[in-house]
Amino acid sequence: MQSRSPKITIKMGGKTPDMTPPTVKSIPETSENDQNALEGSSVPSNNDRKETDENVLDVSSSDYSSDDEDKNKQMVVYDYSQNGSEPVKPVKKTKSDKPRVVSKTPPSVGAFTVQCANCFKWRLIPDQEKYEVIREHITDQPFLCETTRQWNRVVSCDDPTDIEQDGTRIWAIDKPDIARPPPGWKRILRLRNEGSSKFADVYYTSPTGAKLRSLPDVTRYFESHPEHAQGIGLGRFSFQIPKPLQKDYVKKRPAQMAAPKTPETLEPSPVEPLAWAGPVEKLDLQLAEPLSWAGPVEDNNGMPAYLKTPEFDPANQAAKKAKTDDSNHL
DNA sequence: GCCACCGGTGGC
DNA sequence: GCCACCGGTGGC
Numbered sequence: 001m002q003s004r005s006p007k008i009t010i011k012m013g014g015k016t017p018d019m020t021p022p023t024v025k026s027i028p029e030t031s032e033n034d035q036n037a038l039e040g041s042s043v044p045s046n047n048d049r050k051e052t053d054e055n056v057l058d059v060s061s062s063d064y065s066s067d068d069e070d071k072n073k074q075m076v077v078y079d080y081s082q083n084g085s086e087p088v089k090p091v092k093k094t095k096s097d098k099p100r101v102v103s104k105t106p107p108s109v110g111a112f113t114v115q116c117a118n119c120f121k122w123r124l125i126p127d128q129e130k131y132e133v134i135r136e137h138i139t140d141q142p143f144l145c146e147t148t149r150q151w152n153r154v155v156s157c158d159d160p161t162d163i164e165q166d167g168t169r170i171w172a173i174d175k176p177d178i179a180r181p182p183p184g185w186k187r188i189l190r191l192r193n194e195g196s197s198k199f200a201d202v203y204y205t206s207p208t209g210a211k212l213r214s215l216p217d218v219t220r221y222f223e224s225h226p227e228h229a230q231g232i233g234l235g236r237f238s239f240q241i242p243k244p245l246q247k248d249y250v251k252k253r254p255a256q257m258a259a260p261k262t263p264e265t266l267e268p269s270p271v272e273p274l275a276w277a278g279p280v281e282k283l284d285l286q287l288a289e290p291l292s293w294a295g296p297v298e299d300n301n302g303m304p305a306y307l308k309t310p311e312f313d314p315a316n317q318a319a320k321k322a323k324t325d326d327s328n329h330l
Numbered sequence: 331g332c333c334a335c336c337g338g339t340g341g342c
Numbered sequence: 343g344c345c346a347c348c349g350g351t352g353g354c
């Protein structure tokens with residue numbers, strides 16, 4: 001096994017001949033977990049959530065070049081994110097005279113991949129169902145290259161990785177050990193567009209076609225359909241969503257403003273910090289690109305050109321808000 | 331800060 | 343009217 005972490009680099013947004021080696025840095029947040037995963041420790045460090053053996057989804061990015069929206073959108077999932085990197089945000093600068101151009105179609109999951117616990121190479125999983133089977137017991141039954149024999153594929157740790165983080169997709173960390181949906185049920189993961197307040201939504205469709213988006217929903221459903229509740233515990237349902245590696249994919253909630261300390265003076269406190277939420281500053285971020293749905297994973301080789309080197313250093317957040325796009329000019 | 335949950339609504 | 347999608351927030 002490799003000594004150090006295989007690198008994950010996500011690049012997207014700009015096109016840049018790679019002048020820098022793939023930057024591999026640990027993602028601030030995920031990195032610790034990654035470390036843990038690496039060590040095989042199962043203890044999530046400070047984070048309450050255990051994110052040790054996550055899977056990572058990669059939702060496509062896309063290029064932004066032409067007017068035609070033939071972009072990729074894929075999501076890939078793997079296990080053991082033992083590494084991290086600072087994803088480069090798809091910052092697209094445009095004259096934002098327009099408040100915002102909503103309603104782009106959100107990205108979709110394009111592929112599932114799981115990382116071998118030995119060699120850390122990623123193996124594509126043929127379909128969601130197999131992926132869910134693997135994910136369900138990923139902690140107790142770590143995924144290995146040879147696991148692919150389950151679907152008659154012969155691959156070993158000596159073979160090259162199936163897929164790389166090359167900036168053509170958006171990657172996200174999935175939660176481990178999520179139960180498979182009960183028979184007749186489906187678990188649906190809907191991704192949101194970049195800049196949304198959440199990365200994705202999970203819902204379940206029942207055998208009767210009902211769509212449930214929370215545990216209380218499920219409970220209510222079972223109450224009204226006792227006949228379908230047969231031996232199905234709530235433990236079979238999980239609404240946990242994956243976490244994007246791209247740190248800024250999800251818009252952060254503006255910090256709560258502390259209440260003014262001073263009780264009062266006679267002044268009518270003219271102050272009013274407009275809520276000034278982020279549209280402005282984040283603006284560049286939110287024009288990601290017109291994403292569209294790239295097909296299945298097979299084409300993972302025909303990667304569109306938009307690679308950008310992440311000069312972005314996780315360490316210096318400063319750059320974040322500033323124009324990252326300087327570097328982004330086409 | 332994260333996440334579970336649910337309300338709102340624009341587009342169909 | 344429905345529903346896919348998004349925002350917000352309370353609780354941790």
